[in-house]
Amino acid sequence: MAPDGRRRRRWPLWAALVVVVLVLACGLPAALLVSVLRDTDVETSATAAEPTENPTTLAAQQVAERISVQLNRQAAALLGGDRAGFLAIAEAGSARTELRRRYDSLRALRVKRWEASASGLPTETGQAGEWRLRVQFNYCFVVARCQTSPMVVDTRWRDGAEPRLLEIEKSKSSPYVIGAPSGQPGDLPWEVSELTSVVGKRTIVATTPAYRNRLPYLLARAEAAAKVADLYAVSGTPDRYRIFYAGKKEWETWYGGEQPEWGIGYAINVGGGHHEVVLGPDSLDYGPFMDQVLRHELAHAASMPDGYWEDWAWWLVEGVAEYAAVDGQPVARYLGLAETRQAVRGDWNGKLDDLIPTGDISGEEATGRYGIAYLAVRYFVDRFGEEQLLAFVKAVVHDLRPPAQIAEEVLGEPWSGLHDECVAYIRRAAG
Template sequence: MTDGQPGTDGRPVTDGTPVAATEEAGPADDAGSADDAGSIVEVEPDVQAEPAASAVPAAVGSERPSRRIGPLGVALAAVILLLACGLPAALVAGLVRAGDPPAPGASAAPPDDPATAAARRLGERMTAELARQSAALLGGDRAGFLAVAEPVAHPDLRRRYAALRALRVTAWQAGANGLPTPVEGRPGEWRLLVEFRYCFVTPDCRTSRVLTGTRWREGERPRLLAVEPSRSAETGTRPWEVSELAVAVGRRTLVATTPALRKELPGLLAQAEAAARVADTYAVGGRTPDRYRIFHAGRGEWQRWYGGGRPKWTGGYAVTVGGGHHEVVLNADGLVPGGVDDLLRHELTHAASLPERGYPGKGTWWLVEGLAEYAGADGEPIDRYAGLDEVRRLLGGWDGRLDSLSPADDAPADRVSGSYGVSYLAVRHLVDRFGPERLLAFFAAVVHERTPVDQAAERVLGEPWSALHDECVGYVRAVVG
């Protein structure tokens, strides 16, 4: 299910069948290799990884250099020579700036006051330590990853390292978000807000981001004391920040859960791979995710991951984490035999079809959820759809408007199931009338381009929305009698 903006909440469970959840879509090019299919990596936090050589980042976007050396080339050559002679870098930078022509109308920035300048220098040293830690993580060097921190931080960092390695982290960038600030009542301790950017499995994906607080002890080489779980309003705490993880990676999906539930990984991976093949067909513009990321949450993790606090009827949800990626969370307590496949198809379709910034609002909830439910049904006959009884009950108190179907967080499960069911039937009618390609084009116009529904209907479907809306509602009523 979707909650409409950065994250989405999942289907309720009615008569043993979860009702679907929504998430947002992301781009992707890498379909993976056959060697990835079905491989399982389990996290063992207490096992020391064999240190590997630190990776050296390659140049990105380099171009063939010009044969001609202009004034800029001469200046750069001078910088290199001065540095080689041992002149301090700060002085060299000042000399180069002094030779540059001033920008028109620009005035020199005021110098930092002494306290700000000291904080800036400290922040640069902290950032250097984070860069060393990032290289160690990507190089498989656990000892190097821990080396920047005091022993008090090691247990948490060992768990984070193991989880990220199991998730096959392929990019990890750490940058300061502002200057460090002193921790009140703790002389010599500082807090630095850090933005981490990461990729899993695929080497060259658009990175996802998470903003996290870190605490340090001041020194020539600052020492990391703690990394706080992120609490961003958009996404909340990531699973790898707070939990040990067991991970399985397939050709199109990554599935992670807790060690207590690791026995379920092989089955979940097979189901996720099958669901991904369906979801890929609903990718808007053909931009399928590089990997669908799925996290299977136990009872405790359901309350912690991504901030918890989901409506009681939620069986699963998807949340956007930046870079066009959506991470899907399944509620282990809400899953029943026979209900996982359609839930996965539903959620992964959200990941394939939704835009990164969320959908326009509650008025288009029916279209977002209806498409995911249609994918979840996967061509089954209408009479096998599990929510028809709930649709029938809903019609007695519904105002007949598709744009009013979005249920409240505290709505009873049967009301939620009925809303999903009406949405499914409305989308199914549009597919029957216009075919899946034109329906997806209509979806793209409304959800991605944010075109008003009436304008999108005229442009894409060639008919007035008022008439089509009434057709959809009439179809729903006819199906349930």
């Protein structure tokens, strides 16, 4: 098919530029130059119009802005002790009931900072005017000038000039939350339980109303343990040690409730440099051993990193906590020495990085492995002192550098020799 002769030929841009150059070079009149340019009808790329915003995205942004205003009002009400204002953003019903319990527990924990912000854009639920939004909260207890702990929760809202909260979920275990490199544990005590607390110089101790009468005793024991734990701080002492005493129901629900049967306490990272300590329902039955449990768990809160640490460092993490727990007592008085002896004489392969217990082993086996970790750290303290031990912890646990890589740098000797000497010490000390 022959081309339509009526259609104007469009020259490429480079051809038009050649014409211009030739016209100028020949000294032709400017009028002719204009004529040439007009006749070439050069196609040039027009300035692109600014893209229009996606209407759905724009609507979501506007909803997020309105919800953020509500969240800011709620934060101010919480910090100002205004329960009615805190509840006002929710519609009457289950959401308001949920907020009421959270308000009471947060106030009991002496909340001093509370910041809320949208985490991403809301999405429509499929119901007219309803939106889902993930919200991040950052908070501090007792001390206002602290590094905040972060958490995210999913919420559901009805939009309007002043959006109303329809549902707020409990935090879920998550591998990563901004500000919490080791992940979010989920089911925090103040999300799922009514709490009451007492505050000391270095600790805050909380529990449910059913165990309120135990708080004075727990606070005294916690304050004494905190003085010991402060000595093992690696990256600065916590502003307050946060301790929660759990009844049977709480032990099975707080932070997911997945604890081994032989556990009586644990420390869990909640971000912002904070490790919260939970004492199990049977912990008070251990009498004087209760003090050791507290020193152990608070030493974790003081010495552990804000991020994750490698499993092969378990012996060092737990060994430091056990060393703090015995508080200078001689090895012969270590309460788990019999179980440690049994473990050393049993199937232990003599490797420090192969000690981490599983949840299905017996309490005696677990105690034996903790005892081996304790003796290992005792060896390093006896050889190099506590200051160098903590430098070693910083390199291995916080900086994730294998002992074989940094032993000479920190301790002045190669790891292979130190490991063998340490194992020999453990075997002698266990008897």
